[in-house]
């Protein structure tokens with residue numbers, strides 16, 4: 001039987017990794033996800049399992065102890081994990097972005113220091129751009145790093161850090177005026193600082209406070225926090241890449257691969273919603289037959305499956321483009337936009353198929369219904385994706401008249 005979301009042309013190694021991850025998801029994540037989510041409990045045992053599978057080092061080069069796999073392999077693993085529980089994919093996602101930024105932009109000393117321990121999951125990454133007054137408009141960042149001898153002094157408040165409490169390395173984007181005269185474009189006067197800290201809450205290092213977990217409607221289990229810098233002193237060798245003024249580009253590079261990742265999460269959640277919907281539709285009877293035999297429900301299933309397939313194909317295309325070394329901002333923006341919108345729609349249809357039971361916390365679809373909206377926002381909202389897509393289209397289709 002043709003199953004949904006198959007990927008042609010995978011190597012034996014890729015197929016083996018995916019089969020292992022899928023097995024782990026079916027045995028270790030799905031059976032406990034809803035219970036842990038309802039308790040907002042951190043999935044410690046699952047995270048230990050992911051470490052053993054080497055997933056924290058999936059894309060980290062082999063010379064640093066990782067598996068050196070492609071973005072496509074990574075995205076397909078994320079899709080599998082999100083199918084089990086989206087929060088678990090969130091635990092890996094920010095780690096992956098920080099490791100990617102280090103690999104692409106770090107100094108040799110920074111790579112040697114962090115990547116081997118990140119590959120083992122001993123050092124865990126978070127990244128921080130958003131502030132209380134801004135998310136989409138990154139150029140408006142007000143947190144500031146000011147040079148003081150061999151150090152930088154950081155002040156400001158950050159918002160919405162996924163893994164803010166559990167991470168030990170945060171890539172923090174700040175304004176840094178040093179070397180950049182007044183009037184420099186905002187994106188040219190930003191710097192990424194690599195902030196090491198103890199995991200936990202409260203004052204985790206002098207000048208750095210992680211106040212506590214933000215209480216969310218979904219995406220539970222994984223911690224999302226604020227981060228307050230008050231005279232936080234960072235050595236100059238913890239400027240990502242060793243040079244100030246490049247932070248905006250480094251972060252945007254990280255977010256671009258992050259977009260493929262969010263698309264993959266949308267694909268995984270949508271797949272699970274389809275599985276739940278198609279299963280329930282064959283068990284529930286109304287008017288003398290299984291509801292799957294009513295044409296209206298079959299049409300819903302057909303629409304859901306088509307959306308799962310389309311989102312998967314666009315996500316795979318965006319990952320492959322990046323792996324080929326080409327610019328993929330258009331494809332990543334389209335994949336993220338479509339996969340997150342379709343995910344919300346497929347989840348809603350599966351919820352409707354469940355009738356009243358979809359509203360009960362006993363049914364998994366209730367959790368998915370609260371999780372899907374996060375994908376509409378993280379790594380850039382739909383409006384921001386459309387701005388990126390629109391700008392790129394006008395570049396490609398410039399009027400020559």
Ligand SMILES: Cc1cc2nc3c(=O)[nH]c(=O)nc-3n(C[C@H](O)[C@H](O)[C@H](O)COP(=O)(O)OP(=O)(O)OC[C@H]3O[C@@H](n4cnc5c(N)ncnc54)[C@H](O)[C@@H]3O)c2cc1C
Pocket residue numbers: 094127128129130133134135136137159160161162163216219224374377378379380381382383384
């Ligand atoms: C659970 C969760 C986890 C997160 N994790 C992280 C993280 O780890 N690190 C991090 O840095 N951030 C993180 N974020 C923040 C996230 O990236 C931002 O919430 C997101 O970018 C949107 O920013 P905002 O919330 O400030 O909304 P705003 O930017 O205030 O936007 C509000 C609305 O206006 C629209 N809008 C804004 N500008 C325009 C425009 N020019 N044209 C048209 N419409 C526009 C938006 O699309 C949106 O609908 C997280 C957020 C959540 C909810």
